[in-house]
Amino acid sequence: MPKISLKGQSMPQSPIRKLVPYAENAHKQGKTVYYLNIGQPDIKTPQIALDAVKIHSLDILAYTRSEGSEEYRKKIAGYYYKKQIHVTHDDIIVTTGGSEALLFAFGSIMDTDDEIIVPEPFYANYNGFSTASNVNIVPVISKIEDNFALPPIEEFEKLITPKTKAILICNPGNPTGYLYSKEEIKQLASLVKKHDLFLIADEVYREFAYDGHSHYSIMQEQGIEDNAIMIDSVSKRYSMCGARIGYLVSKNKAVIQTALKFAQARLSPPTFAQIASEAALETPQSYFDDVIHEYVDRRNILIEELQKIAGIKVAKPNGAFYCVVQLPIKNADNFAQWLLEHFDVNGETVMVAPAAGFYSTPGVGLNQIRIAYVLKKESLIKAVNIIKEALKVYKD
Missing domain, CATH: 3.90.1150.10 (Aspartate Aminotransferase, domain 1)
Known part of the structure; x- marks a missing residue:
């Protein structure tokens, strides 16, 4: 056999x-x-997103551009602008869910046996993505006694080796629900800049911040434009898990150009889901x-x-x-x-x-x-x- x-x-x-x-x-x-x-x-799910699919005028359900339609990406950039994240549509690749965006990021920045440092516990599929990409997760443990706050930055630094290519966080966190503070993001930003690493932030839960806290994105942090890669998704924000639409966002042009090659290999993200997701951007506050x-x-x-x-x-x-x-x-x-x-x-x-x-x-x-x-x-x-x-x- x-x-x-x-x-x-x-x-x-x-x-x-x-x-x-x-x-x-x-x-x-x-x-x-x-x-x-x-x-x-x-x-x-917002009715505006469901209606956009119901009333479409397509005669052919055709491919879109591999990076997602230009009109949609411009509207995504507009959404980010309202969140004090200043990117252009050329900094965005639309993916088949946030999962594919992470796979594209791993494939673009890491080779076999490279390492990525991740605070744990973390989203379980990070283990699967690392296996699929032939890279190794190096965990740094956060503790329930500390409400799963960011471990001391020294704990990250002593794990860095020549094989280390990135630090990955989920903010707010799955499975912990922990929301990283602006100060914690700045600590990570300083570390990746010092060691010339990438900082990947899975920010799919950005809308869900409670008790007067606000979400601070790595894309808002100045000075790490070449280091920062943001992962995003419509799944939780609009209760559209089945749409399978996500984004990879970076101002690093080499990252975007490389990720685009992975996107071209799978042709394009789903057309109907992009229609629904584009309409969802009009969801009222x-x-x-x-x-x-x-x-x-x-x-x-x-x-x-x-x-x-x-x-x-x-x-x-x-x-x-x-x-x-x-x-x-x-x-x-x-x-x-x-x-x-x-x-x-x-x-x-x-x-x-x-x-x-x-x-x-x-x-x-x-x-x-x-x-x-x-x-x-x-x-x-x-x-x-x-x-x-x-x-x-x-x-x-």
């Missing part, structure tokens, strides 16, 4: 999706499953105000309910819609599967994401889970109560 590649064998499973078969079986058994495992918002208010309410009730459970630790997020919870157990993978296979409260159970998959350091995060608070408040209260009751009887 022909053999699977070593790369394929080492490609990690998604900690978010690997429990899906168990959730499906629970559903077949008649159980209600509260899905806390995945960042799929239940917020309605009131939409975001309402969404943020809803997420703050959900976060508050979630944290309040979790803190009633004995023996847990929970980090309070200031952005995105995730939080990491440390449970009084040994192995969250086993606990998450057990919840779906063997436990329910009045026919209801929950699906969570074990957090070990959001780390690359072996043995770290084994007793943590990530919760996505993308459900109605009433459902969140029920889901946390199920976890509370489960912990009373669960044995590792």
